[in-house]
Amino acid sequence: MLVQAATLQLHPGHKVGLTGANGAGKSSLFALLRGELHADKGDLDMPDSWTIGHVAQETPALSLAALQFVKEGDEELLAIEQALVEAEAEEQGEKIAELHSRLSDIDGYSAKARAAELMSGLGFNQTDLDKPVSAFSGGWRVRLNLARALMCRSDLLLLDEPTNHLDLDAVMWLEGWLKGYQGTLLLISHDRDFLDAIVNHIAHIEQQTLTLYKGAYTQFERQRAEKMALQQAMYEKQQRKVAHLHSFIDRFKAKATKAKQAQSRIKALERMEMISAAHVDSQFSFSFRPPSSAPEPLIAVSDVDIAYGEIKVLSDVALTVRPGERVGLLGPNGAGKSTLIKFLAGELTQTAGKLTLGKDLNIGYFAQHQLEQLRAEESPLQHLQRLYPDTQEQEHLNYLGGFDFRGEMAKTSCEHFSGGEKSRLALAILIWSSPSLLLLDEPTNHLDLEMRHALTLALQAFEGGVILISHDRALLKTSCDRFMLVANGQAKLFDGDLDAYASWVVAQRAKEKLVVEQAEPKDKKNSYTQNKLDRKARLAERRPLLKEAEQLEKQIAAWQEEKADCDHRLNDNGLYEAPDKTELQALLKQQSALTLSIEQAEERWLVIQEQLEAIPAINT
Secondary structure: OOOOOOOOOOOOOOEEEEEEOOOOOHHHHHHHHOOOOOOOOOOOOOOOOOOEEEOOOOOOOOOOEHHHHHHOOOHHHHHHHHHHHHHHHOOOHHHHHHHHHHHHHOOHHHHHHHHHHHHHHOOOOHHHOOOEHHHOOHHHHHHHHHHHHHHOOOOEEEEEOOOOOOOHHHHHHHHHHHHOOOOEEEEEOOOHHHHHHHOOEEEEEEOOEEEEEEOOHHHHHHHHHHHHHHHHHHHHHHHHHHHHHHHHHHHHOOOHHHHHHHHHHHHHHHHOOOOOOOOOOOOOOOOOOOOOOOOOOOEEEEEEEEEEOOEEEEEEEEEEEOOOOEEEEEOOOOOOHHHHHHHHOOOOOEEEEEEEEOOOOOEEEEOHHHHHHOOOOOOHHHHHHHHOOOOOHHHHHHHHHOOOOOHHHHHOOHHHOOHHHHHHHHHHHHHHOOOOEEEEEOOOOOOOHHHHHHHHHHHHHOOOEEEEEOOOHHHHHHHOOEEEEEEOOEEEEEOOOHHHHHHHHHHHHHHHHHHHHHHOOHHHHHHHHHHHHHHHHHHHHHHHHHHHHHHHHHHHHHHHHHHHHHHHHHOOHHHHHOOOOHHHHHHHHHHHHHHHHHHHHHHHHHHHHHHHHHOOOOOO
């Protein structure tokens, strides 16, 4: 049982962060809302009209262009476009007009531009738009799925760790987009700054209980701490009372004169609702071992050029790191941050310049691809025993317990470990090695909030040097004392904090957009806007004509029915033989008037059809 007796009520516009330890049931709750799981007990009520947006877990190797793949996240838009093709093939003028009207209502004419904007925000460049989905790697396909989910005009948006495969620039862009999202948002994230900026409620799962807190993540932490402190105080007070009752029972249960009172105390104990002790301790507790060496400086880079094959990535890099210094690398995706770290780790060599490593320097390097180097058939304990065979098994087990590998889990093969568990194991192995210089490339991917907090505390106490790439701003703020900006083929000291970097990113995006707009031919830049105006103008011409034609058709049908009745009555010979000709004269007059009205209406209907045919066809 993951969650018991859960009650949660969300209102339109609520933005809720769903938190809790890994395995608490967060993703299962998402599956319940999507209809993939069913509750064992209780009811789930949701408006039937709501559209739910979520990020698909997998993306097939499609030949479809990336931009079209993202655009098709709007399922109604796709259905309208397909219906338009069919209606135009069958020359259904009225239906075409109705479909274009709906297309205008949902802002369908700007769909391609909106899809391109989403892709740009998530780190895709202009040349990526027409590439097939199959051309992208797994991490980039995750971004495509995210863009497709954002393209959906959803009433409820479910996002499960959307920042895991994003760099800092994309995280900041997504944060801004979600702030402006008009629907109801349910967000699973282990990034506290991201949650703080977006959500107005926290739904926390703990000990199989779901509790809704009002406010952002920092407010939730404060409320939860106060609640747990109160719970702990109530628990301690209750334990004192329990001890007193036990003492009374033990002293007097054997005495006849006090037997009744003792029995009443026993019943009181049985009736008492036991208050559990507050669980305030994290399951993670570790620290970095003292560095095996501390040369001064740890590393020095001067005038270094780094290239992949014939392509130069960075030029004239200069960097010196001493013990205790922490450097955060900032910069857009693909600018060379990971390249620089790989070079420092010895996985790449410079094409120019000088790299000096301190004597006996021990480098600890963490990157996502290193998770693949873990041996699936080995347990966490076996990994440490293979690398450090001289250490006692119990010492290894005690150490692994700080990373929540306890009991049998420490001795279980990591074949079926989750991404978070593999990351914890890789970090445990790295930390045991007593590094002097830490090179960390996105170390928090897949880690939950408790583990991130433990890693932050450990880094703050680390005596060696740190070079860090992360999209977790809380980790960057608390772990780095200076930043380098990697951009435009350079790696330079950045004179500012993360807020200043966010401003720099906005300015860069504005410059890039201006360059693209200026590079486009004037006719191309204006064609979309002009075409949209033309379509609207043609729709404006057609609508009143179609409406009038429809009204004429209904009126002609009614008049023809009325005339048929009049003709039938005039076939009665009795009308002509009757001495009073009043009814006959009235019917003849009515018949004449109806005939004239029908003729005039049919002439007008033909004129309208000619006018409609004269208006150019409307294409998407």
